[in-house]
Amino acid sequence: MSRVPGREVPMTLTLAVRPLHASPEEVTMGQKAATERQVEETVDEAEMESEAEETGTADEHYNLVSVLYHALQGAEACGTYIEDAEEAGDQELVDFFEEVQEENRVRAERAKELMMKRLTEAERQAA
Numbered sequence: 001m002s003r004v005p006g007r008e009v010p011m012t013l014t015l016a017v018r019p020l021h022a023s024p025e026e027v028t029m030g031q032k033a034a035t036e037r038q039v040e041e042t043v044d045e046a047e048m049e050s051e052a053e054e055t056g057t058a059d060e061h062y063n064l065v066s067v068l069y070h071a072l073q074g075a076e077a078c079g080t081y082i083e084d085a086e087e088a089g090d091q092e093l094v095d096f097f098e099e100v101q102e103e104n105r106v107r108a109e110r111a112k113e114l115m116m117k118r119l120t121e122a123e124r125q126a127a
Contacts, residue, residue, distance in 0.1 A: 061118065068111035075104035 057065075078101035085093035 061115075064111055064115055064118075068108055068115065071104045071108035071111060075101050075108065078104065
């Protein structure tokens, strides 16, 4: 099982590695390796429900907060990556990391909007 802070999530992961310019033998070897690395895990739904009860937070709200947190973390990390790329004199990477940083900022703003909408709706229902 994969751990997400505070809960377990179902995961089926199949890794398939195939080089762009591979011979048939290399493709067969890659498929065999991917099959050997296949991982399948199942989560007991009752366990997930008990965790939601423990936190008092609905899964969809928890997920939204998680996306917000990770978007903000990603935007912050990109600041460091931009500095590193600038020091290396790699303008292409500077541009790329600035683009990723902006995407994370937009994602964080959207998550905040969605959270505010849900908080407002919950407040109205409670009144």
